[in-house]
Amino acid sequence: MIQLFNPRPRVEVLELRAGARCVVLDDVLLEPETLVAYASRTPLEAPQGNLYPGGVAALSAEFDARLRDCFWQYARGPLRLRRCQAAYVRLSMATTPPARLQPLQWLCHRDRIEEDASQTLFAASVLYLFRQPALGGTRFFAPRCSPEALAALYSDAETLGPEAFTARHGVAPGYPGADSTHFECIATVPAAWNRMIIYDGGAYHCAAIDHPELLSDDPATGRLTVNGFFPCRRASAGL
Numbered sequence: 001m002i003q004l005f006n007p008r009p010r011v012e013v014l015e016l017r018a019g020a021r022c023v024v025l026d027d028v029l030l031e032p033e034t035l036v037a038y039a040s041r042t043p044l045e046a047p048q049g050n051l052y053p054g055g056v057a058a059l060s061a062e063f064d065a066r067l068r069d070c071f072w073q074y075a076r077g078p079l080r081l082r083r084c085q086a087a088y089v090r091l092s093m094a095t096t097p098p099a100r101l102q103p104l105q106w107l108c109h110r111d112r113i114e115e116d117a118s119q120t121l122f123a124a125s126v127l128y129l130f131r132q133p134a135l136g137g138t139r140f141f142a143p144r145c146s147p148e149a150l151a152a153l154y155s156d157a158e159t160l161g162p163e164a165f166t167a168r169h170g171v172a173p174g175y176p177g178a179d180s181t182h183f184e185c186i187a188t189v190p191a192a193w194n195r196m197i198i199y200d201g202g203a204y205h206c207a208a209i210d211h212p213e214l215l216s217d218d219p220a221t222g223r224l225t226v227n228g229f230f231p232c233r234r235a236s237a238g239l
Contacts, residue, residue, distance in 0.1 A: 004030040005070050013078045016140055016203075017186045021078045023198040024189060028070065028127065032194045035091070035226065036129055039219035044093055051105055053096035053175075055217075059226070064089040067228055071125055075198045075230075079123060082233040094223045098174040098212050103157040103165040108141045108176050108183055111201030111229060124201035125228035128191040135215070135223040136208040137191035139176070141183040143204065153182060175209040201229065 010026040029035070044055025068087040075081060096105075112122040126138055143150055156165055162173055170181060178185040188208055189197050199205070209215070209223070216222035 005066055006030050009074075011074060014187065014189065017142060020140075020200060020203055022140070022187070022189060023074050023078050025070075025074060025196045025198070026192065027194055028196045029194055032129055036219050036224060039091055039093070039129075039224055042091070044091065047090075051102070051109075052092060052094075053101060053105055054092060054094040054215075054223075056090045056092045056227075059089055059091055067125070067127075067226070068230070070196075071123070071198060071228060071230055075123060075125075079121065079198070079200065079232075080235040081121065081123070082235045084123075085231045085233065088229040090227055092225050092227045093217070093219060094207060094209065094225075095215055095217045097215070101173060101175065103160065103162055103171070104154070106165075106171050106173060106176060107154070107157060108139070108204045108206040110204055112231075121232050121234050122201045123198060123230040123232055125196055125198045125226075125230070127196040127226040127228075128193065129219075129224040129226065130191065130222065131193045132214065132221070133191050134211050135191060136210060137189045138197060138199075139178065139185050139206055139208045140187045140189075140199070141204040141206075142186050143182065144180075144184050145182050150182070175212055176206045177210070196226075 006027050006029060009028045012024045014022040014024060016022055042057045044057045047056045064087055067089055068084065072084050111124050153169060156168060160168065165171065166173065183204060
């Protein structure tokens with residue numbers, strides 16, 4: 001599977017809050033349909049040890065390398081990165097009905113928390129490969145409560161059953177919405193065909209799935225994405 005990246009995508013850098021940024025690339029692939037066709041003939045399976053609400057599949061090493069190059073070209077400056085240490089890329093499709101989600105999946109999340117966030121940034125990217133915007137883009141959040149309250153919230157989400165978690169924290173089952181008692185939505189980037197966003201995965205975020213009835217296991221109509229994860233050194237951290 002050879003996939004060519006557009007050498008001149010449309011680029012926008014969104015200022016979120018307190019210096020946080022999201023890079024938006026439109027028309028990022030020259031032939032995005034080939035990835036949809038690839039997904040239609042590739043089994044997508046639930047990832048091990050991961051709460052992603054659907055199936056994933058690996059992509060070729062060549063595609064991984066080209067996506068990493070694209071990420072580095074457009075994210076290095078806006079996200080203030082010094083070096084990209086690795087790249088983890090997967091084809092993903094959200095399919096899980098709300099009634100089958102677990103409490104941790106009812107909350108926005110961070111992709112990875114480093115012990116020293118001043119040195120390392122765990123960047124992430126999402127490439128939208130669906131034409132129906134109502135399937136949802138990506139939301140970003142700021143906490144409304146203390147770190148201690150957040151720690152208790154996520155600890156209970158891991159250990160309590162759904163009914164007990166709702167009773168204790170008042171969080172309704174389902175995909176995360178916008179504003180809540182615990183989080184304020186600070187930005188929503190809409191999905192668009194062949195759009196890729198790049199952001200700090202350590203920020204609280206989630207897929208903006210407001211119409212889960214539209215989810216499908218058909219790559220031609222479902223919420224198909226390519227997700228990338230890039231541990232990087234921050235520019236201020238030196239080499």
